[in-house]
Amino acid sequence: MTSSRPCVLVFAGLDPSGGAGLTADAQAVAGQGAHALTVCTALTVQDNDRVHGVQPVDAAMLLLQAAALTQKIAVSAVKIGITGSAANARAIAEVIVRLREQQPELPVVLDPVLASGHGDLLSRDDAVQALAPLLPLATVLTPNGVEARMMTDATQAHAQAAALHASGCQHVLITGGHDDGDEVVNRWYAPAATATATAAPASPATAAALGTDAGTVGRACVGGGGAALVREWRWARLAGEFHGSGCTLAAAIAGQLALGLPLTDALDAAQRYTWHALRDAYAIAPGQRIPSR
Ligand SMILES: Nc1ncnc2c1ncn2[C@@H]1O[C@H](COP(=O)(O)OP(=O)(O)O)[C@@H](O)[C@H]1O
Numbered sequence: 001m002t003s004s005r006p007c008v009l010v011f012a013g014l015d016p017s018g019g020a021g022l023t024a025d026a027q028a029v030a031g032q033g034a035h036a037l038t039v040c041t042a043l044t045v046q047d048n049d050r051v052h053g054v055q056p057v058d059a060a061m062l063l064l065q066a067a068a069l070t071q072k073i074a075v076s077a078v079k080i081g082i083t084g085s086a087a088n089a090r091a092i093a094e095v096i097v098r099l100r101e102q103q104p105e106l107p108v109v110l111d112p113v114l115a116s117g118h119g120d121l122l123s124r125d126d127a128v129q130a131l132a133p134l135l136p137l138a139t140v141l142t143p144n145g146v147e148a149r150m151m152t153d154a155t156q157a158h159a160q161a162a163a164l165h166a167s168g169c170q171h172v173l174i175t176g177g178h179d180d181g182d183e184v185v186n187r188w189y190a191p192a193a194t195a196t197a198t199a200a201p202a203s204p205a206t207a208a209a210l211g212t213d214a215g216t217v218g219r220a221c222v223g224g225g226g227a228a229l230v231r232e233w234r235w236a237r238l239a240g241e242f243h244g245s246g247c248t249l250a251a252a253i254a255g256q257l258a259l260g261l262p263l264t265d266a267l268d269a270a271q272r273y274t275w276h277a278l279r280d281a282y283a284i285a286p287g288q289r290i291p292s293r
Pocket residue numbers: 117143144145175176177178184186235236237238239240242244245246247249271274275278
């Protein structure tokens with residue numbers, strides 16, 4: 001019998017260094033046992049450290065790429081990296097809305113890349129404003145601490161998550177790769193209404209609905225202001241700098257969701273996969289290393 005794999009529709013840019021963007025996403029999705037359908041949103045000029053230029057693909061071309069794939073191939077999850085332009089972000093939103101007419105539960109993982117690790121621009125338009133049509137469609141948003149601050153103007157993770165939920169995204173994983181300390185802390189927030197239910201004495205039914213175990217539900221910490229911390233992970237901080245860590249994490253989450261895993265398991269497995277990829281990262285030149293995916 002022919003074997004098959006669930007597909008992740010990836011919208012991302014080409015990073016010719018192979019560390020981030022489409023290449024990273026295809027490797028990370030494959031690493032979960034799923035298959036990446038790679039729609040190119042932008043061509044970039046970059047090495048393993050710096051971005052020297054960005055050329056967004058025309059929105060019409062993006063739509064043609066997506067249409068050719070989705071007319072023939074079933075999509076089990078969507079992953080969005082850089083869009084390259086506000087017009088491309090709107091086009092991606094259009095594709096997702098159309099897919100959700102048939103698949104209302106289609107998971108969408110949005111990595112709100114505002115700039116490279118060194119702060120180089122990766123969008124033709126204002127990257128924060130360009131994200132607006134995509135936020136209400138995101139099942140999981142994976143900002144790092146810097147991105148969460150730029151998107152909300154809030155300084156505390158809890159307030160950032162509340163503001164991001166108010167923009168319409170469901171789950172927020174604020175990642176701590178850019179913070180200080182011996183550990184990288186990643187925090188998963190859900191809208192308060194959802195998490196209030198989950199923080200009630202851990203009934204098996206509630207736990208099952210969230211796709212989490214009763215222990216996690218029991219530890220959920222409810223906060224005010226529209227966001228609640230569902231769970232936090234602490235990872236030993238690895239030395240050095242990496243090119244494509246955020247892409248690896250978001251694509252791995254999408255791959256896990258495409259396999260049908262509950263969100264808590266998907267977040268857990270994707271972070272473990274990313275940590276190992278960074279631990280085994282390799283050099284191609286001085287500077288940021290490439291995750292071993
Ligand atoms: N130095 C590190 N040590 C261990 N894990 C890391 C390190 N840097 C990044 N990671 C992992 O990769 C994830 C994404 O990286 P991060 O730097 O937060 O995002 P981005 O690449 O989007 O800036 C982190 O949440 C963490 O799980």
